[in-house]
Amino acid sequence: EAGVTQSPTHLIKTRGQQATLRCSPISGHTSVYWYQQALGLGLQFLLWYDEGEERNRGNFPPRFSGRQFPNYSSELNVNALELEDSALYLCASSLRDEQYFGPGTRLTVT
Amino acid sequence: AQSVTQLDSQVPVFEEAPVELRCNYSSSVSVYLFWYVQYPNQGLQLLLKYLSGSTLVESINGFEAEFNKSQTSFHLRKPSVHISDTAEYFCAVKGGSYIPTFGRGTSLIVHP
Numbered sequence: 001e002a003g004v005t006q007s008p009t010h011l012i013k014t015r016g017q018q019a020t021l022r023c024s025p026i027s028g029h030t031s032v033y034w035y036q037q038a039l040g041l042g043l044q045f046l047l048w049y050d051e052g053e054e055r056n057r058g059n060f061p062p063r064f065s066g067r068q069f070p071n072y073s074s075e076l077n078v079n080a081l082e083l084e085d086s087a088l089y090l091c092a093s094s095l096r097d098e099q100y101f102g103p104g105t106r107l108t109v110t
Numbered sequence: 111a112q113s114v115t116q117l118d119s120q121v122p123v124f125e126e127a128p129v130e131l132r133c134n135y136s137s138s139v140s141v142y143l144f145w146y147v148q149y150p151n152q153g154l155q156l157l158l159k160y161l162s163g164s165t166l167v168e169s170i171n172g173f174e175a176e177f178n179k180s181q182t183s184f185h186l187r188k189p190s191v192h193i194s195d196t197a198e199y200f201c202a203v204k205g206g207s208y209i210p211t212f213g214r215g216t217s218l219i220v221h222p
Binding site: 004006031035040041042043045048055056057058061090092098099100101102103104 | 142144146152153154155156159161187200203207208209210211212213214215
């Protein structure tokens with residue numbers, strides 16, 4: 001069974017640009033979660049999608065947004081990038097109580 | 111509301127020594143508890159979980175954790191660590207919300 005996949009692995013952007021990160025969940029999983037892992041801060045919850053709908057969002061500004069497609073894959077968009085957006089962005093999929101994580105996208109903002 | 115505290119940001123230990131990584135949580139409802147491991151440049155992998163039943167849960171690679179409701183703890187232990195156990199370990203709690211809350215992580219550093 002294929003795990004959660006994320007693309008790209010690395011992304012380098014300049015301040016003010018937009019970034020798009022993609023996630024494909026495990027087959028059969030309908031929920032996708034996005035987390036930001038900045039150095040020393042652990043995992044900060046960003047967004048939760050289930051059955052194509054945004055169900056919850058963390059304490060992040062509106063320039064962090066996303067969507068979930070009919071095949072349950074998901075996209076995270078970050079607009080007007082700031083230096084402090086540099087982090088590892090992790091996607092997780094879930095069917096019930098456990099989350100399964102992808103390898104992450106390392107976003108660097110210069 | 112729910113929260114998780116991992117009391118140690120870094121735990122250095124020698125190979126073959128025992129180790130305990132501490133995790134305390136708070137929640138107003140019944141909880142599910144998880145430990146995840148993150149190796150360098152990788153995502154998180156589920157190590158073990160407590161959902162219900164026996165309070166002692168084990169992983170396939172020798173780690174175990176005990177759910178202690180009275181002390182609101184879920185400490186992770188291993189009787190003898192290997193160099194390959196060097197990684198970041200995250201404790202997570204899931205209560206009434208569908209969103210788990212993660213601790214800040216404990217870096218386990220195993221020295222030869």
